[in-house]
Amino acid sequence: MGPLLRTLTVLIAVLLGLTAAAAVLLWAPAFREQMLASEIARSAVPVQETKESELKQRRTRIRDFERRHAALTPRRSYLVIDTPGNRFALMDGTRVQRAGVCSTGSYVLLKSNDDRQWIFRTPRGRYFIQLKKTNPVWVKPDWAFIEEGLPVPGPGARERYEPNVLGDYAMSIGDGYLIHGTLYQRLLGQPVTHGCIRMGDADLEAIYKSLAVGSPVYIY
Amino acid sequence: MRKAIRQMAEPRAGAPAQPRRPRRTGRWLFALLLLLIIAALLPAAAYLLAVRQPAQAILAAGSPEAPDAAAPRGEALRLILDEAFWKARLELSGRGAPCLAVDLVDSLAILEIRGVAVRRCKLAGIERGALVGRRLQRREFRERLARPFGILSEVATLPKEPIQIEIAPKDTIEAKQTGPRKLEPEAPDLHYILRIDGGLTLDLRQIETPAAAALEEEKRLRWQARKDEAWAAFTALVQRQLPPHETVITLRLPRDDIKAIYRALIPEAGLALRL
Numbered sequence: 403m404g405p406l407l408r409t410l411t412v413l414i415a416v417l418l419g420l421t422a423a424a425a426v427l428l429w430a431p432a433f434r435e436q437m438l439a440s441e442i443a444r445s446a447v448p449v450q451e452t453k454e455s456e457l458k459q460r461r462t463r464i465r466d467f468e469r470r471h472a473a474l475t476p477r478r479s480y481l482v483i484d485t486p487g488n489r490f491a492l493m494d495g496t497r498v499q500r501a502g503v504c505s506t507g508s509y510v511l512l513k514s515n516d517d518r519q520w521i522f523r524t525p526r527g528r529y530f531i532q533l534k535k536t537n538p539v540w541v542k543p544d545w546a547f548i549e550e551g552l553p554v555p556g557p558g559a560r561e562r563y564e565p566n567v568l569g570d571y572a573m574s575i576g577d578g579y580l581i582h583g584t585l586y587q588r589l590l591g592q593p594v595t596h597g598c599i600r601m602g603d604a605d606l607e608a609i610y611k612s613l614a615v616g617s618p619v620y621i622y
Numbered sequence: 623m624r625k626a627i628r629q630m631a632e633p634r635a636g637a638p639a640q641p642r643r644p645r646r647t648g649r650w651l652f653a654l655l656l657l658l659i660i661a662a663l664l665p666a667a668a669y670l671l672a673v674r675q676p677a678q679a680i681l682a683a684g685s686p687e688a689p690d691a692a693a694p695r696g697e698a699l700r701l702i703l704d705e706a707f708w709k710a711r712l713e714l715s716g717r718g719a720p721c722l723a724v725d726l727v728d729s730l731a732i733l734e735i736r737g738v739a740v741r742r743c744k745l746a747g748i749e750r751g752a753l754v755g756r757r758l759q760r761r762e763f764r765e766r767l768a769r770p771f772g773i774l775s776e777v778a779t780l781p782k783e784p785i786q787i788e789i790a791p792k793d794t795i796e797a798k799q800t801g802p803r804k805l806e807p808e809a810p811d812l813h814y815i816l817r818i819d820g821g822l823t824l825d826l827r828q829i830e831t832p833a834a835a836a837l838e839e840e841k842r843l844r845w846q847a848r849k850d851e852a853w854a855a856f857t858a859l860v861q862r863q864l865p866p867h868e869t870v871i872t873l874r875l876p877r878d879d880i881k882a883i884y885r886a887l888i889p890e891a892g893l894a895l896r897l
Contacts, residue, residue: 419664439752467708474737551797
């Protein structure tokens with residue numbers, strides 16, 4: 403056997419071994435864990451005796467925790483908004499009163515020519531209904547003009563007020579975000595808004611009538 | 623004729639003897655043996671390094687991972703774990719961000735905001751890492767379960783936020799030319815790996831068969847995750863420490879549920895586990 407062939411054989415062997423080693427170390431973490439567990443399992447841990455009174459105390463504490471946790475769910479009506487699914491659920495305790503589609507933020511990042519930018523996302527967390535309005539008028543913010551290529555009017559200018567676009571009802575949850583209706587009912591269920599929550603007419607009416615000022619709105 | 627052939631076959635008397643060529647079988651056998659020895663030695667070394675040594679480190683008296691002298695079992699253990707879960711969930715309810723409660727006993731993943739369950743996801747499948755049972759025998763780990771877990775890192779086949787950049791038109795003419803906003807539909811498939819503290823990893827896999835493109839993306843994700851894990855294991859082993867994230871819990875659930883969880887969890891979010 404020539405020296406070249408010998409070197410080649412050793413190299414192949416090293417490669418084979420390295421591959422097998424890598425398989426254990428790198429590409430089979432579950433296998434490694436399994437092996438580690440079986441290696442450790444050889445040393446058995448004796449069972450710790452627990453007194454019945456201690457178990458009883460623990461059961462009482464668990465019941466108390468469960469009760470305290472359940473008390474966090476509002477007793478009155480509240481609204482849950484699912485932004486990835488663009489769906490809503492009007493809840494009464496743990497019971498679903500009404501569910502359906504809505505529209506939430508589009509995640510569009512609008513960049514203006516004067517270096518300003520807005521991201522149209524619906525905020526997440528717990529909010530409260532702060533204001534309820536019938537026949538709301540939309541007070542157009544700057545981005546509404548910028549995205550249409552229009553000059554931005556001054557604050558309080560007549561062009562900023564646009565009636566009949568938010569549906570019959572609107573509920574404010576703070577920071578300029580509203581739950582309102584829409585002229586574009588066919589887009590419901592899609593992420594197309596500027597951050598507000600758009601509802602279908604019938605759903606909006608049901609929600610408006612069920613939620614009072616102070617009712618919680620959970621958005622995730 | 624026959625005589626002539628015999629004469630050709632037999633060496634002539636007085637002619638010098640031809641040197642016999644050595645047989646090569648022995649050398650090949652030796653090479654094969656060498657190959658087998660080396661091929662067997664390296665995995666054995668890997669086993670020693672990745673399994674035997676960490677196991678000994680875990681079992682060594684005085685080590686932070688050493689097993690307790692005795693551990694609760696059966697109902698006593700169940701009650702300890704239940705209490706820890708509810709305690710952690712109550713603590714999470716004080717946070718403003720959406721949080722996740724993973725209940726492996728009832729096969730549920732519950733998304734909560736301020737303690738209110740906003741989404742209940744039924745787990746179609748659960749695979750616990752082999753070390754979970756062992757870790758539950760440690761008091762420190764059981765006590766750790768009573769506090770919310772924090773998110774260390776996450777990898778997924780979809781971006782966290784599907785942001786689309788739009789440059790505002792200069793005037794109404796350009797706005798009319800651009801036309802109404804066209805939103806790119808997002809790929810429906812999602813694979814999400816969430817690393818949390820306490821040496822745990824949650825691997826959320828969809829129950830639906832992913833599309834071919836998503837499979838490619840998933841392969842990339844797994845490659846990335848394994849590479850990271852391998853590197854972390856290697857670095858730890860070199861430093862003669864236990865490889866991190868030894869305990870992986872795989873959860874199978876509908877992709878819409880995974881997406882809801884993925885999009886809801888922000889770095890400040892917490893998790894409660896009922897093992």
